[in-house]
Amino acid sequence: MANTREIKNRIESVQQTRKITNAMYLIASTKLRKARNDLANTRPYFDALRGEIKRVFRTAGDVDSPYFYPPDNNTPLEGTYGCLVITADKGLAGVYNQNVIKEAEKLLAQHPDTKLYVVGEYGRRYFDQHRIPIEHSFLYTAQNPTLDRAREISALLLDGFLTGTLKEIFVVYTDMESSLLSEAKSTRLLPFHRMQFTPPAKEKAVQEPFEFYPSVGAVLNSMIPSYVSGFLYSALLDSFCSEQNARMTAMDAANQNAEELLSALRLQYNRVRQAAITQEITEISAGAAAQRRTFGSEG
Known part of the structure; x- marks a missing residue:
């Protein structure tokens, strides 16, 4: 699974592409x-x-x-x-x-x-x-x-x-x-x-x-x-x-596709980030429990 840095880089790439397609849309309309x-x-x-x-x-x-x-x-x-x-x-x-x-x-x-x-x-x-x-x-x-x-x-x-x-x-x-x-x-x-x-x-x-x-x-x-x-x-x-x-x-369709892709990437980013936070909390809790057990046995 992609990490948060990779997903964030992809979100930035899609946002830059969306800026280009939106500019092309405005130029074409003019x-x-x-x-x-x-x-x-x-x-x-x-x-x-x-x-x-x-x-x-x-x-x-x-x-x-x-x-x-x-x-x-x-x-x-x-x-x-x-x-x-x-x-x-x-x-x-x-x-x-x-x-x-x-x-x-x-x-x-x-x-x-x-x-x-x-x-x-x-x-x-x-x-x-x-x-x-x-x-x-x-x-x-x-x-x-x-x-x-x-x-x-x-x-x-x-x-x-x-x-x-x-x-x-x-x-x-x-x-x-x-x-x-x-x-x-x-x-x-x-x-x-x-x-x-x-x-x-x-x-x-x-x-x-x-x-x-x-x-x-x-x-x-x-x-x-x-x-x-x-x-x-x-x-x-x-x-x-x-x-x-x-x-x-075509550019309007590209903008809509970019919005959908950004929504999916942001959701994926939040899930990965939440999973990383949960894992960190779990590791901290496990470490704290291990230390308590260790100090308890010494006492």
């Missing part, structure tokens, strides 16, 4: 709050941009654009796909990274001719260790999503799409639907289905004609890159929020 504010501040612009794209289709439904499936074709395209995988830079976030990796592997199994574009050190290490080739790795950290970085990723993916190198582009990220629900999902980014921007049937068509310069197709094609950048920025922020939320959950 980052989560800031990322949510950033997302809330930028979302109105991209929602308005989506509304303008809908207005284009409401005005001219026969628009021809390379970013959309043809009106009479919604079947998957043959050729090389591109897949942007968004992971974290480190673990300690429950199954957050593993769920993203599973979605990416599922897509690779369905369509082996897929080029991977990876954000996050965890994803880079995983694919390197499993010798899965990466087409492009964005070396900046996943901890600080910015619109500039989203535009950089968007420009690279759009270049591959417009040149015909990539027939379809997917994004594997974690969507934080609420503080209690986050889901890793694979979403096709390009080409778009027209129905994504087609107004509801009950919505009235535009009565007064709009004038597009130089053409309605040119206007639409100039809006799509900004919309793609906005989608990627939203995916980066959603993933970052989900990571911090998962880390908060």
Whole structure:
């Protein structure tokens, strides 16, 4: 059985670990709050941009654009796909990274001719260790999503799409639907289905004609890159929020486990200490009794 010194050292070790996990919980909550504010501040612009794209289709439904499936074709395209995988830079976030990796592997199994574009050190290490080739790795950290970085990723993916190198582009990220629900999902980014921007049937068509310069197709094609950048920025922020939320959950569970372990160790410490005290009292009593017997026999 462990002595009191060993148990006391272990209690101190658990307390130090609890301080670290509690600090990580507080840091994650601060980052989560800031990322949510950033997302809330930028979302109105991209929602308005989506509304303008809908207005284009409401005005001219026969628009021809390379970013959309043809009106009479919604079947998957043959050729090389591109897949942007968004992971974290480190673990300690429950199954957050593993769920993203599973979605990416599922897509690779369905369509082996897929080029991977990876954000996050965890994803880079995983694919390197499993010798899965990466087409492009964005070396900046996943901890600080910015619109500039989203535009950089968007420009690279759009270049591959417009040149015909990539027939379809997917994004594997974690969507934080609420503080209690986050889901890793694979979403096709390009080409778009027209129905994504087609107004509801009950919505009235535009009565007064709009004038597009130089053409309605040119206007639409100039809006799509900004919309793609906005989608990627939203995916980066959603993933970052989900990571911090998962880390908060993991650290909270670690704190609770530490409390339970400390309670058990303190109980064990008190029992061992009480047993040691009892043993000392017993030894003193036995010694005193022996001395009494000795002095009694001499008298």
